[in-house]
Amino acid sequence: MEKSVKEVEDRLKMLVPRGLSDRGFDRCCQLIDRLAVESVLTDESPEPLRAKEAQSNSWQIMTIAASVALFIGIGGGWILGRHHPFSISSSDESVQVEGAQQGYEVLDSETWLAATHTPTAYISEDGEVREVFREIAVTKELVKHRQSGNVITLETTAHHLIDSEKSEF
Amino acid sequence: MPQIASDRGAEWRDWLDQNASRLLAYARARCASAEEAEDLLQEALIKLWNYQEERDFRPPDLPLAFSVMRFLGLDHHRRKGRRERRDHKIIEFQKGQDHWLDPAVEDEEEAALLRDQVESLPDKLREVLVLKLWGGLTFAEIGELLSISHNTAASRYRYALEQLQKELKHLKRL
Numbered sequence: 001m002e003k004s005v006k007e008v009e010d011r012l013k014m015l016v017p018r019g020l021s022d023r024g025f026d027r028c029c030q031l032i033d034r035l036a037v038e039s040v041l042t043d044e045s046p047e048p049l050r051a052k053e054a055q056s057n058s059w060q061i062m063t064i065a066a067s068v069a070l071f072i073g074i075g076g077g078w079i080l081g082r083h084h085p086f087s088i089s090s091s092d093e094s095v096q097v098e099g100a101q102q103g104y105e106v107l108d109s110e111t112w113l114a115a116t117h118t119p120t121a122y123i124s125e126d127g128e129v130r131e132v133f134r135e136i137a138v139t140k141e142l143v144k145h146r147q148s149g150n151v152i153t154l155e156t157t158a159h160h161l162i163d164s165e166k167s168e169f
Numbered sequence: 170m171p172q173i174a175s176d177r178g179a180e181w182r183d184w185l186d187q188n189a190s191r192l193l194a195y196a197r198a199r200c201a202s203a204e205e206a207e208d209l210l211q212e213a214l215i216k217l218w219n220y221q222e223e224r225d226f227r228p229p230d231l232p233l234a235f236s237v238m239r240f241l242g243l244d245h246h247r248r249k250g251r252r253e254r255r256d257h258k259i260i261e262f263q264k265g266q267d268h269w270l271d272p273a274v275e276d277e278e279e280a281a282l283l284r285d286q287v288e289s290l291p292d293k294l295r296e297v298l299v300l301k302l303w304g305g306l307t308f309a310e311i312g313e314l315l316s317i318s319h320n321t322a323a324s325r326y327r328y329a330l331e332q333l334q335k336e337l338k339h340l341k342r343l
Contacts, residue, residue, distance in 0.1 A: 005327070008283075008334045009302075015284055017194030017303045024207040025189065029182055031211055037184045039226055043236040 107151065108142040114157070128165060135160045177226050178195045178293075184228035185214075192238055194303045198288075198295055200240035209245060213237045235300060239250070240313060286336045294329035301326050 021027065119131035141154045187189075189210070196206040216237050217229045287295065300306045300314070301322075308326070312319035 005334055006296070006331045008330050008337065011280065011283055012287070012302055014280055015191045015287070018192055019190040020207060020210070021203070026186055027207070028189070028211060028214060031214055032181045032185070033178045035215065036174040036181070039177065039218070039222070040174040
């Protein structure tokens, strides 16, 4: 390369590209963390059986633990509140009876899908083309304990394995 | 966060730390502002993450990253429209502060001149220059990325340097 052109190249090397702004870098890191978590939640890459079992077991345990916690919370509320008729006046008798029995009131509830996995197609034993995929549903409930007036948010996660006939579309 | 997600996240953050400035330089040469370039980089991260699913979500090779950035950059251009892009560019360059290259040595007037000239090179030439000098790609990798032969990539690189040399000589005379 001609000397003067080579000099230009050397001078260009003295220029340094600007990096990400601090805010930009933080945003990218947050994005990476989110992608990493989502990839683990929907991970179906081949793994040693034991690891996979442990993983699925941990999800089952978490789901069971959440259900037990919910049951204890509701049941506990009912036991504590059963000897004390609740004092909230309501014209709807059925709501009163239900509230008195359960000791809590669901103020708000919403359910959404946190993640789904791309369906995997397979052929069943009888030759039918089917697809299987996983859905993670999150339910968030705002619950008020009638006796104490405490309001808590319950969040439960349910994992559903959907196995259905493959759609033509 | 589960350990496996934490490990993957850490690997990608290291990868980003090493390569963000070179990827951003490439994106910056295709976008009207630094903010747009950062958005483009984020879009690329999502695409790359999905591509790497087959490779156990390991951080990607640099040529693949540039390839994704290029694809997204072209798409970005199409979406924005030529006129809007041109107007933006004029506004940004008139501000005189939104550069994407910094002189490594301070108060070097010639470096600042050179930077301005690089920024005003034709897209085709600047692209090869950025990929070679600051992207760290070989001519073969650049050729593959831009769908041109490695000889064409090398010629464009040399032509870009010659253009810069001419401009600098001209500016020095003024």
